[in-house]
Amino acid sequence: MEQKVHIFDTTLRDGEQVPGCKLNTKEKLTLALKLEELGVDIIEAGFPISSPGDFESVSQISRIIKNATVCGLTRAVQKDIEVAADALKYAVRPRIHTGIGTSDFHIKAKFNATQDEILARAIQAVTWARNFTDDVEFFAEDAGRTEDEYLARVVEAVIKAGATVVNIPDTTGYCLPHQYGAKIAYLMNNVPNVDKAILSCHCHNDLGLATANSISGAINGARQIECTINGLGERAGNTSLEEVVMVIQQHKHLGLFTNIKTQMLNPLSREVSETMRVPVQPNKAIVGANAFSHSSGIHQDGFLKNAQTYEIISPDQVGADGSKIVLTARSGRSALAYRFHKIGYEFNRDDIDALYQQFLKVADGQKEVLEPDLVQMAKAYLSANVTA
Numbered sequence: 001m002e003q004k005v006h007i008f009d010t011t012l013r014d015g016e017q018v019p020g021c022k023l024n025t026k027e028k029l030t031l032a033l034k035l036e037e038l039g040v041d042i043i044e045a046g047f048p049i050s051s052p053g054d055f056e057s058v059s060q061i062s063r064i065i066k067n068a069t070v071c072g073l074t075r076a077v078q079k080d081i082e083v084a085a086d087a088l089k090y091a092v093r094p095r096i097h098t099g100i101g102t103s104d105f106h107i108k109a110k111f112n113a114t115q116d117e118i119l120a121r122a123i124q125a126v127t128w129a130r131n132f133t134d135d136v137e138f139f140a141e142d143a144g145r146t147e148d149e150y151l152a153r154v155v156e157a158v159i160k161a162g163a164t165v166v167n168i169p170d171t172t173g174y175c176l177p178h179q180y181g182a183k184i185a186y187l188m189n190n191v192p193n194v195d196k197a198i199l200s201c202h203c204h205n206d207l208g209l210a211t212a213n214s215i216s217g218a219i220n221g222a223r224q225i226e227c228t229i230n231g232l233g234e235r236a237g238n239t240s241l242e243e244v245v246m247v248i249q250q251h252k253h254l255g256l257f258t259n260i261k262t263q264m265l266n267p268l269s270r271e272v273s274e275t276m277r278v279p280v281q282p283n284k285a286i287v288g289a290n291a292f293s294h295s296s297g298i299h300q301d302g303f304l305k306n307a308q309t310y311e312i313i314s315p316d317q318v319g320a321d322g323s324k325i326v327l328t329a330r331s332g333r334s335a336l337a338y339r340f341h342k343i344g345y346e347f348n349r350d351d352i353d354a355l356y357q358q359f360l361k362v363a364d365g366q367k368e369v370l371e372p373d374l375v376q377m378a379k380a381y382l383s384a385n386v387t388a
């Protein structure tokens with residue numbers, strides 16, 4: 001039987017940490033409703049103690065979201081947890097996400113503490129949070145660089161204290177996919193009470209491996225992935241929601257599924273990009289402007305014969321505008337004939353051979369040959385051939 005991977009969206013928290021991306025309450029509410037419609041299981045709405053504005057946003061999101069779990073982030077600090085609980089008090093399904101750094105870098109440099117002291121603080125934080133809600137997620141910050149044995153001790157202890165989800169963040173995006181997968185497998189095999197909680201992947205993209213690491217985590221037993229629309233997040237970003245969802249959908253043999261309405265992926269990507277004022281790179285998987293564009297002659301010829309030669313996903317599956325045949329100096333005759341046909345000109349093979357030479361001259365002089373260029377070329381060709 002297929003197993004569900006819960007999608008935990010943190011666009012409104014980790015995504016919003018991107019410089020210049022801060023959202024006001026109205027913008028957060030609008031996006032939260034869209035995320036719920038998209039089918040995400042958990043919306044991390046913010047970090048309530050961080051500012052009165054974020055408290056208000058989490059509080060208002062809690063009131064309007066009816067199906068998804070609404071989550072608030074905290075440090076392993078009592079006041080943070082109390083404030084988060086207050087912000088979440090109207091939520092139908094509230095979750096407190098609390099945690100602390102577990103790698104030696106964090107334990108020594110950030111906290112000047114010992115492993116045992118951090119373990120005690122982790123247990124304490126989960127215990128405080130459980131006073132407010134049954135749904136408590138614990139994050140072991142920098143788990144990617146935390147030694148497995150100690151991490152397993154922490155995970156076992158926080159589950160015993162009542163954590164229902166344990167987040168294993170690769171905070172610095174350091175792990176390779178097989179290492180991150182092995183870390184999840186180690187926890188699945190060595191934490192005696194692991195069946196009482198869900199392990200979660202929260203992978204950053206510093207080496208461009210966030211999606212691969214999250215998928216590797218899911219293959220090895222994690223059943224929640226934390227991600228953001230367009231991969232927004234600290235530094236090089238977080239795991240991209242659209243990518244992990246489509247990997248899971250494309251690779252059915254993994255035996256996994258999500259509840260995401262994939263047709264909403266492109267429209268929501270655009271909305272997030274506009275609201276947060278961060279353009280999407282054109283070659284971004286699934287939602288980039290070129291994700292369904294074909295520009296070289298070899299690809300265009302194959303695509304026009306059968307789209308599946310060069311597309312593994314159809315644009316309508318992910319709400320994209322449609323496949324595009326882009327004309328550049330690398331394009332071929334089939335593409336040229338196709339584009340003429342699209343604007344109402346039917347040319348035979350000899351016409352196209354002649355027009356193609358003209359086309360190459362224009363194409364060599366500019367980045368892309370556009371519709372007005374084609375119209376001009378067609379008119380010039382037809383008038384030359386009628387008068388001849």
Ligand code: KIV
Pocket residue numbers: 014139141142167169170171202204
């Ligand atoms: O990257 C990280 O470790 C985080 C935690 C706060 C979950 O964002």
Ligand code: ZN
Pocket residue numbers: 014169171202204233234238
């Ligand atoms: Zn993060």
